[in-house]
Amino acid sequence: MAEPAPKSNPTEERLDTLTMPQNGWADAARKAALARVREMGLPGRRDEYWKFTRPDSLVQPTAPVAALFQNEEGPLFGDLDRLKIVFVDGVFDAEQSDDLTLSGVRIDRLAESADIHWASDLYGTLEGNGHYVPRPLAALNTAYATDGVLIHVTDKAEKPINFIYLHENETSDAILHHVVKLDPGAELTLLETGPAAARFNKAMEVDVADGATFHHVRAQGRDHERRAATHIFARLGAESVFKSFTLTVNGRLTRNECVIDITGDDAVAHVAGACVGDGDFHHDDTVFVTHDALRCESRQVFKKVLRNGAVGVFQGKILVKEGAQKTDGYQISQSLLLDDDSQFLAKPELEIYADDVACSHGSTSGAIDEEALFYLRSRGVPAEIATDLLTLAFLAEAVEEIEDEVLRDALVERLQGWLERHRG
């Protein structure tokens, strides 16, 4: 059934290593996605959208080896009452997972679901809609995802769902695809934690119906050598709320794309991220928010702390379509460079076709404020603790985007721990 493959090229070399799973209802979407991958080709160094991030290691046939990392820290959100769904190197682990039953929610697995009508309308749909920019790694994900979680939220979910991604194999190459559908007025908080795999390709499609609320808090695991390309595709109905926050510590290469289509009036979309990198660390946030409705608000708040040659990238776009009046769009991306070797590359973009909108964006790169540092030290605070305080203060604007105080405090504690381990 394979179409005649063109002569050896990176896309075909990668596809050769993969086998398309069969699960009936998703087959058509997978095949369509494969056709899109072939049409677009996997990203290469010369692609404009990959100008600041070299995609090679995300595209090459096999995952580069990534050493495992352990430290004293216990599991994140360990004390929180949540429904755990555990994947080890991308493979579902029933033993470590809770029962997939939760009041207000129906949960299925992509690999097992025989016939899921609601999901078949969504699987690959929002991804395939990423019409403005080619996102071939996401299409590859749709075509070849081996598993994932399908969540249909019909009411207020009784407690948060936590995807826990463990990494135990140094060469694992995982592809997971989740679908989340929130019915009108439904509410869900989704947590994602852990390093996942040596190389992780993850896509998540989120359909937020009118008046529904989706909170997403993610902490990408600490393994220094892991690589990840992740995509979130969200569609927002009227008066819906979508809030996503990502904390990234370590990782050799991380590309997080977030594509949001606001299609209903009076909706709110916030995407935020904080990352801290030391040394061989490349972190790319690529965000695309489309306003196609009245009186909607979108915020993008990204902060990066970089040292010892770490690289941060931000590509963020706000597209306001014709007629999307009273749009309130805000975008800020900032980096704190703790030395001269680190760098931050930003490409903020506004494209506006409506005349009655308020959109602002800003991007800055800076060092620690020497005046503030001296002030703190003059009160007896040692230089390294003062630097940590100022670093956390720099990240605060992004971290404060997390509404839930318990989740926020847990992440701040992680950040503190990281800063303590990465001084000097």
Next chain:
Amino acid sequence: MLNIKNLHVQLEEEDKQILKGVDLTVEAGKVHAIMGPNGSGKSTLSYVLSGRDGYEVTEGEAKLDGEDLLEMEPEERAAAGLFLAFQYPVEIPGVGNMTFLRTAVNAQRKARGEDEISAADFLKVIRERAKALKIDADMLKRPVNVGFSGGEKKRNEILQMAMLEPKMCILDETDSGLDVDAMKLVAEGVNALRNEGRGFLVITHYQRLLDHIKPDVVHIMADGKIVKTGGPELALEVENNGYADILAEVA
């Protein structure tokens, strides 16, 4: 307590001499005031003593209870008991006033080998001392000095001093920008800290503060040197006649 001998300081960046041989001794239990024309080097002296970057000491020494201040990091000087109330307090967005002060108090205690203060005890003490300075709970929670009025910043400096209980307090124009009532509060804050073991060096342009904080000794600084030293009457003389006579006399 504080012994400064023949202190010469120039800027690191440019070849400009700012302090040209300062001699000054502040004894424990005493309040010394420094007055002097703008640009004479008063703030520079306070910065050099507290360890700010950008200055090079080319000659002389500065000791606190026999310890060489100039060899220490700023935080070590603070732990040794030196405190500077800044002429221009720094705003630090994102760092809560309370967190900052507790971190500072505990860091100093740790450096001196003392136990940390408990969160509850700290809260009790800071509330009490803030109240005396009419600093409300909201200001304690806000980021350090961010959005504070000029007078609020100065009162916040005095609160920090009250919490850190330093041995040697340097106040750089803490009175500037204060209204009459705030000036009294600040003076009361300082007076409450006066005791036999503590020395003060109060930099000011005006007699008014010295009406409330009665100095034992008044120095006049001009062009990087202490040019005249006297009693409280010297401040009155400056208030009435300006610096011209004094400078002419020493020239």
